[in-house]
Amino acid sequence: MSISSSLNAGVSGLNANANKLATISDNIANSQTYGYKRADVDFASMAVSDSRSPYTAGGGRWYTAGGVRTNAIWDIGAKGALASTANSTDLAITGRGMLPVTTVSSLGGDATTPSGSDFYLTSTGSFQPDAEGYLRTPSGLVLLGWEADLNGAIPAQPRDSAAGLVPVQLNRASFAALPTSTVTLDANLPATETQAGKAGAALPVNVEYFDNLGASQTLAMSFTPTVPAAGAPQTNTWTLAITDQASGLSGGTYELVFSDTPPTAGALASVTQTAAPAAPLTSAYNAATGEIALNLGNQPIMLAVGSTAPGGSQHLSQLSDTFSPVGVTKDGSPAGTFTGIEIDEKGLMRASYSTGFTRVIYQVPVVDVPNFNGLRVLDNQSFALSNASGSMFLWDAGSGPTGGIQGFAREQSTTDIANELTQLIQTQRAYSSNAKIIQTVDEMLQETTNLKR
Structure with a gap:
């Protein structure tokens, strides 16, 4: 009977709007919840009758109310502020x-x-x-x-x-050390020391580095001028000797020849290894990069002294008569304790340590x-x-x-309080209207019952 379907439709309307009210309640309750994604209800009609149903004896078609059903949905893709x-x-x-x-x-x-x-x-x-x-x-x-x-x-x-x-x-990152991998030596060697009659004394330079365990070690280097015989022109030549004091082994010796001809006067002209390092240490000079590749057994260090290639980097020079170790630049850090963490926009998580260095420990x-x-x-x-x-x-x-x-x-939450309160009013009215349908059907059924009297 169509009047019964009206009753069922009213009940389904109450249930549907109760579901809608539940989502509104959840949205408002979570309006201050970080990361909350707003929920909603999708209403869909239910068809019981269709236009192809046969005519009845009365010459018309019956309409049966199907009511409404709902599906809960979440707008997870929405982004909050x-x-x-x-x-x-x-x-x-x-x-x-x-x-x-x-x-x-x-x-x-x-x-x-x-x-x-x-x-x-x-x-x-x-x-x-x-x-x-x-x-x-x-x-x-x-x-x-x-x-x-x-x-x-x-x-x-x-x-x-x-x-x-x-x-x-x-x-897992409470303690860490950063072993030294690059050392850059900037110094000026006195050109006058390569003249005849000079003492030929070695000029020492000690460079601190940090080993794989974060301990401080020393590379001992010395520059010894090649002094010519009396009456001979200055040589513009030096011998660089490298010693790893941690092992006491030689890292090799190199002959450094400087130019005395403009426009490259005072710049490195050639670097030649004259003595191989003691095993297991190894070293080799690369003219293009201007670096001596040292391997101290299990720790590689690139020692930058200057390139002999045109336009290459310059670190060692030979000018005037003053020995000037301008500076030593190196990386590495001794062992330190964890002090903090930050994550950059690329998701790289960097830990900071008490010794001042940082390193990537995770990527998110x-x-x-x-x-x-x-x-x-x-x-x-x-x-x-x-x-x-x-x-x-x-x-x-x-x-x-x-x-x-x-x-x-x-x-922040994707809930819009103003929108939710507006929908709350609409839902309340829709709920009341569906309740009115049930009340009306009840009154109509009562009238039908009264026909018996």
């Missing part, structure tokens, strides 16, 4: 994409790659180190990233799976999927992959379609 914070590991995405995370409950004793069932996404998070050094949110989401090697380089990783991602654990990628609105919605503003979302791809932050990673920032 970014709010500044005072915590360097408060993270948000400046565009498309999400952060990879796992849960505290899924962690074992060591940092391990999360399984597919333990891999989740979030658009923002306030990450702080816990007692074990894991960067996690108060709700238990742990940040994932690719771990760097000891040189700060990120090994090649798969981009279409979580394999290679590990929980970010700062305890940005996760992209074809359909963000197809992700499964979970607690704590986290999401999981699904068939509807499509397969993920891990991008370097800021590359491809993805946005960069912003530290000192959180993404």
